Amino acid sequence: MNNFVYENPTKIIFGQGQISKISREIPAGSRVLITYGGGSVKKTGVLDEVKAALEGYDIVEFGGIEPNPTYETMMKAIEMVHSQKIDYLLAVGGGSVIDGTKFVAVGARYDGDPWEIMIRRGKGINEALPLGVVLTLPAAGSESNPRAVISRKSMNAKISLYSHAVFPRFAVLDPTKTYTLPIKQISNGVIDAFMHVFEQYMTCQMEARLQDRFAEGILHTLIELGPVALQEPENYDVRANLMLCATMALNGLIAAGVPQDWSTHMVGHELTALYGMEHASTLAALAPGMLTVLKDKKHAKLLQYGERIWGLTEGSEDERIDQAIAKTKAFFETMNLKTNLSDHGLTRDNIPEILDSLRAHDMVRLGEDQDVTPEVVRQALELSF
Ligand code: NZQ
Numbered sequence: 538m539n540n541f542v543y544e545n546p547t548k549i550i551f552g553q554g555q556i557s558k559i560s561r562e563i564p565a566g567s568r569v570l571i572t573y574g575g576g577s578v579k580k581t582g583v584l585d586e587v588k589a590a591l592e593g594y595d596i597v598e599f600g601g602i603e604p605n606p607t608y609e610t611m612m613k614a615i616e617m618v619h620s621q622k623i624d625y626l627l628a629v630g631g632g633s634v635i636d637g638t639k640f641v642a643v644g645a646r647y648d649g650d651p652w653e654i655m656i657r658r659g660k661g662i663n664e665a666l667p668l669g670v671v672l673t674l675p676a677a678g679s680e681s682n683p684r685a686v687i688s689r690k691s692m693n694a695k696i697s698l699y700s701h702a703v704f705p706r707f708a709v710l711d712p713t714k715t716y717t718l719p720i721k722q723i724s725n726g727v728i729d730a731f732m733h734v735f736e737q738y739m740t741c742q743m744e745a746r747l748q749d750r751f752a753e754g755i756l757h758t759l760i761e762l763g764p765v766a767l768q769e770p771e772n773y774d775v776r777a778n779l780m781l782c783a784t785m786a787l788n789g790l791i792a793a794g795v796p797q798d799w800s801t802h803m804v805g806h807e808l809t810a811l812y813g814m815e816h817a818s819t820l821a822a823l824a825p826g827m828l829t830v831l832k833d834k835k836h837a838k839l840l841q842y843g844e845r846i847w848g849l850t851e852g853s854e855d856e857r858i859d860q861a862i863a864k865t866k867a868f869f870e871t872m873n874l875k876t877n878l879s880d881h882g883l884t885r886d887n888i889p890e891i892l893d894s895l896r897a898h899d900m901v902r903l904g905e906d907q908d909v910t911p912e913v914v915r916q917a918l919e920l921s922f
C-alpha cells in the first residue's frame with residue numbers, strides 16, 4: 538500500500554426530508570447564490586423546497602447551467618457574485634451544476650482570468666467562496682470531492698481542476714429527489730459511478746485489501762441495484778443505496794493508498810468536447826477497448842475482478858479475463874448504454890482528431906504508470922468500433 542493523506546471535509550446529510558436542515562449549515566446573514574441547471578429543479582419543486590428552507594436569508598438565483606458546464610456560462614455567474622456581493626454558494630442539481638459552481642467559487646476569488654485556474658488544473662488555488670450542495674442526480678461524486686470539470690466551447694476543451702478549496706462544506710443527499718430523473722440519467726449515473734470505481738481499482742495488485750473490498754462492494758451494489766432502479770424508479774431503498782454508491786465511488790476513500798488510472802475518463806472528455814457525447818456514454822463506449830488493450834498490464838486485477846464480481850473461476854486465465862471484459866460490456870448494455878463508438882455516429886476517420894485533441898490538452902501520458910500514450914489510445918479506439 539502506498540503512503541497517503543486522506544481528508545474529506547464535506548458533511549453528508551443523508552435521507553428523506555433533509556433539505557429542511559440546510560439553514561443550520563449556512564451562516565446567518567449570508568447572501569446566498571442558488572445555482573441550478575436547465576430547470577428540472579423548478580419542475581420538481583426542489584428549488585421551492587430549498588428556498589423555503591432558507592427563509593430569512595438574502596437569496597439570489599442563477600439558473601441555466603448546462604450539462605457539461607461551460608466557462609462562458611459560469612463567467613456570468615462570477616459577475617453576479619461580484620455585483621450582488623454574494624458570500625455563499627448553494628448548488629442545487631447534478632454534477633454539472635456542482636462543477637460549474639465550484640468554478641465560480643474559485644473564479645470569484647481569483648485575480649485574473651479564471652480560465653487560468655483550469656490551465657493550471659487548480660494547482661496552487663487555495664481561495665474559494667464557501668459552497669453547499671443539494672444533490673439531485675447521483676453520478677459524478679462532485680458533491681463531496683475537490684474536482685470540477687469545465688468545458689470551453691470556443692476551444693473545444695473539457696478539462697478538470699483539482700483543489701481542496703472547492704470541497705463542498707455540506708451536501709444534502711435526499712434519495713426521493715432522484716425519483717424524477719429520466720431513465721437515461723439513472724443509467725448514466727450508475728455507469729459513471731461504476732467507472733469511477735474502475736479507474737481507481739482496475740490497476741495493479743497493491744495488497745490494499747480493504748480498498749479493494751470497498752471498491753468491490755460498490756461494484757456489486759451497482760450491478761445488483763442498477764437494473765432494479767430502471768424498473769422501480771421510486772423504490773426508496775434502491776435509490777438510497779445507489780446514491781450512497783455514487784458518493785462513495787469518488788470521495789477519496791477507495792483512492793487512498795492505491796494508484797489511479799483515469800485514462801478512459803480523459804479520452805472521454807475529448808469525445809464530449811469534440812462531439813457533444815454525454816459523459817457516461819463516452820465511458821461505456823471506450824472502457825471495453827481500453828481494458829482489452831491494457832489486459833496484460835492489468836492481468837492480476839482483471840482476474841481478481843472476474844472472480845470476485847462475476848464468479849469466474851473456470852477456464853484459463855486469458856479466458857477468464859476475456860469473460861470479465863465481456864461481462865462488463867454486457868452490464869453496460871443491460872443499463873441501456875451503447876458500447877460502440879459507431880453507435881454515436883463516429884467512424885475510424887475520427888481517430889486522428891481525437892488523438893490531436895489529447896495532445897493539445899497535454900493528455901499524452903495517461904494511466905497509473907503514465908504509459909497510456911496516444912498510440913495506446915489509438916489501439917483502444919480501433920477496438921471501439
Ligand atoms: O439541467 P436540469 O434541467 O437540472 O436537468 C439535468 C440535466 O439535463 C437533469 N437532472 C438532474 N437532476 C434531475 C434531473 N432531471 C430530473 N430530475 C432530477 N432530479 O439531468 C441532466 C444531466 O445532469 P448533469 O448534472 O449534467 O449530470 P451528471 O450529474 O451526470 O454530471 C455530469 C457532469 O459531471 C462531470 C461530467 O464530466 C459532466 O460534465 N464529472 C464531474 C466529476 C467530478 N466533479 O468529480 C467526475 C466525473 O467523472 C465527471 O467527469
Ligand code: ZN
Nearest residue numbers: 677729733802
Ligand atoms: Zn465520470
